[in-house]
Amino acid sequence: xxxQELLVLGQEDRSAACCPGLVTAPxxxxxxxxxxxxxxxxxxxxxxxxxxxxxxxxGGEVCVCDLTPAFDLSQxxxxxxxxxxxxxxxxxxxxxxxxxxxxxxxxxxxxxxAFLKTAQAPQAAQTAEATA
Amino acid sequence: xxxQELLVLGQEDRSAACCPGLVTAPxxxxxxxxxxxxxxxxxxxxxxxxxxxxxxxxGGEVCVCDLTPAFDLSQxxxxxxxxxxxxxxxxxxxxxxxxxxxxxxxxxxxxxxAFLKTAQAPQAAQTAEATA
Numbered sequence: 001x002x003x004q005e006l007l008v009l010g011q012e013d014r015s016a017a018c019c020p021g022l023v024t025a026p027x028x029x030x031x032x033x034x035x036x037x038x039x040x041x042x043x044x045x046x047x048x049x050x051x052x053x054x055x056x057x058x059g060g061e062v063c064v065c066d067l068t069p070a071f072d073l074s075q076x077x078x079x080x081x082x083x084x085x086x087x088x089x090x091x092x093x094x095x096x097x098x099x100x101x102x103x104x105x106x107x108x109x110x111x112x113x114a115f116l117k118t119a120q121a122p123q124a125a126q127t128a129e130a131t132a
Numbered sequence: 133x134x135x136q137e138l139l140v141l142g143q144e145d146r147s148a149a150c151c152p153g154l155v156t157a158p159x160x161x162x163x164x165x166x167x168x169x170x171x172x173x174x175x176x177x178x179x180x181x182x183x184x185x186x187x188x189x190x191g192g193e194v195c196v197c198d199l200t201p202a203f204d205l206s207q208x209x210x211x212x213x214x215x216x217x218x219x220x221x222x223x224x225x226x227x228x229x230x231x232x233x234x235x236x237x238x239x240x241x242x243x244x245x246a247f248l249k250t251a252q253a254p255q256a257a258q259t260a261e262a263t264a
Binding site: 029048049052110116118 | 152155156176179187245249
């Protein structure tokens with residue numbers, strides 16, 4: 001699955017460029033615009049449920065045919081939400097025959113996780129205790 | 133500052149109830165609705181910049197008078213964005229004389245960070261290596 005590997009690598013490069021952690025330094029306008037788009041994609045309950053269904057699936061990928069039945073929404077509406085998650089770099093997909101299969105891009109999720117984290121790393125906490 | 137402590141404690145309780153990590157299990161509708169509101173608050177570049185200015189400030193709190201000059205926006209617009217961050221449980225504030233002072237609520241940020249994280253904890257990774 002070299003296409004997926006390339007995408008994930010691409011994200012890791014972008015991750016290095018953007019952004020400092022929230023508690024580290026104020027974001028500049030470009031960084032805030034880029035991160036804002038990703039958080040906006042997460043700011044919808046249907047998209048969050050879709051993302052969690054994909055992310056928590058054993059084996060790492062899900063057929064769209066297994067996602068749609070969980071919602072009282074049309075197939076085009078589900079596809080639209082999935083497209084927004086994909087445009088945000090949170091998931092990717094591949095068509096195989098009749099169905100499209102989705103998987104998460106962990107680089108983006110871990111980058112957001114690191115950005116939001118305020119708690120000190122264990123080593124820093126120990127140093128703080130030692131000097132208290 | 134007992135009011136702040138109470139709010140943070142309240143958040144920690146809520147954090148225990150909601151939610152499983154994204155890679156752990158699919159979110160139910162209530163969990164997705166609650167988390168979606170918080171991510172929606174983060175899905176705007178002005179709010180992300182405000183949050184990062186507050187979170188990265190040495191001393192932990194910022195006067196609204198120090199936030200407004202960084203933006204080409206009116207004071208009421210800035211106040212509206214700050215209100216949305218506060219309603220999402222991301223920040224809190226207190227009026228002292230003329231000015232309002234803001235600080236982040238780390239419980240919410242760390243809860244979101246833990247929710248998004250896909251990478252294995254070091255201990256889990258070691259166990260996986262040992263059994264490989």
